[in-house]
Amino acid sequence: MNWIDSHCHLEGFLNKGTLPEILKRSREAGVSHLVAIGTDPEDWKVNHDLATQFPSEIHYTVGLHPNHVDSSWEHHTESLQAFFALEPKPVAVGEIGLDYFRLPKEEPKAAPLKVNQRAAFRYQLALAKELGLPVVVHCRGAFADCVAEIDDSGVEWSKVVFHCFADGPNEMRQLMERGGRGSFTGIVTFGNAENVREAALLQGLEKLMLETDSPYLAPVPFRGKSNEPSFLPYIGEYLAKAFEVEEAALAAITTRNTLDFYCLSSS
Numbered sequence: 001m002n003w004i005d006s007h008c009h010l011e012g013f014l015n016k017g018t019l020p021e022i023l024k025r026s027r028e029a030g031v032s033h034l035v036a037i038g039t040d041p042e043d044w045k046v047n048h049d050l051a052t053q054f055p056s057e058i059h060y061t062v063g064l065h066p067n068h069v070d071s072s073w074e075h076h077t078e079s080l081q082a083f084f085a086l087e088p089k090p091v092a093v094g095e096i097g098l099d100y101f102r103l104p105k106e107e108p109k110a111a112p113l114k115v116n117q118r119a120a121f122r123y124q125l126a127l128a129k130e131l132g133l134p135v136v137v138h139c140r141g142a143f144a145d146c147v148a149e150i151d152d153s154g155v156e157w158s159k160v161v162f163h164c165f166a167d168g169p170n171e172m173r174q175l176m177e178r179g180g181r182g183s184f185t186g187i188v189t190f191g192n193a194e195n196v197r198e199a200a201l202l203q204g205l206e207k208l209m210l211e212t213d214s215p216y217l218a219p220v221p222f223r224g225k226s227n228e229p230s231f232l233p234y235i236g237e238y239l240a241k242a243f244e245v246e247e248a249a250l251a252a253i254t255t256r257n258t259l260d261f262y263c264l265s266s267s
């Protein structure tokens with residue numbers, strides 16, 4: 001069986017010196033490709049280096065995560081553009097988006113931060129549109145604003161994934177109406193995530209993609225521990241039961257969907 005982790009963060013493993021064993025376990029678990037997702041200028045560089053070192057196994061994206069947007073976002077997003085002239089190239093722009101969850105609760109304090117997040121998101125959506133690349137969206141506590149920005153950007157919704165989809169069927173319906181999609185982490189295996197499971201079933205298999213979002217959000221039975229790409233099959237096994245299909249069939253379809261979304265070859 002062959003799996004792809006469509007969204008993970010590898011910088012922490014590299015810094016701790018555990019990356020070789022993480023990659024070994026991931027291969028042993030049948031996870032053949034990893035998409036290392038960018039969040040800030042430091043991991044863009046790390047991810048590019050890893051994709052250079054492991055060209056058939058690790059692919060990478062670059063994007064300024066909303067939690068890393070500050071007053072110097074314009075400077076950072078300019079340096080981001082340089083990666084598209086390099087080999088190997090990033091396979092998508094992301095993760096980018098809006099995260100209102102961690103902002104101050106007082107609206108006067110939050111308002112200018114939201115303005116910056118929206119401006120950085122808009123700028124990077126325009127870049128993705130210009131390059132014709134897929135977009136990995138991080139959206140937390142800001143669903144309506146995220147959808148509005150993407151609608152306004154003119155980016156093709158078929159190229160948009162709301163990663164770590166953690167909303168319910170209503171939000172999923174809005175993505176589906178537009179031709180977008182959500183991808184699913186270990187959250188679907190959590191006991192209290194009934195609405196997320198409903199959203200996954202509503203979307204169906206046709207666009208389903210799986211991700212660990214390592215090192216965060218380990219699936220059951222590892223909930224609360226450090227997550228790693230080798231845990232991806234636990235999410236797949238759980239969803240195969242939910243969809244009432246064979247695990248091998250779910251692995252094949254999610255692998256195909258992810259290769260197609262990021263325009264990767266299967267070799």
Ligand SMILES: [Zn+2]
Binds near residue numbers: 138163
């Ligand atoms: Zn995210």
Ligand SMILES: [Zn+2]
Binds near residue numbers: 007008009037095213
């Ligand atoms: Zn992420």
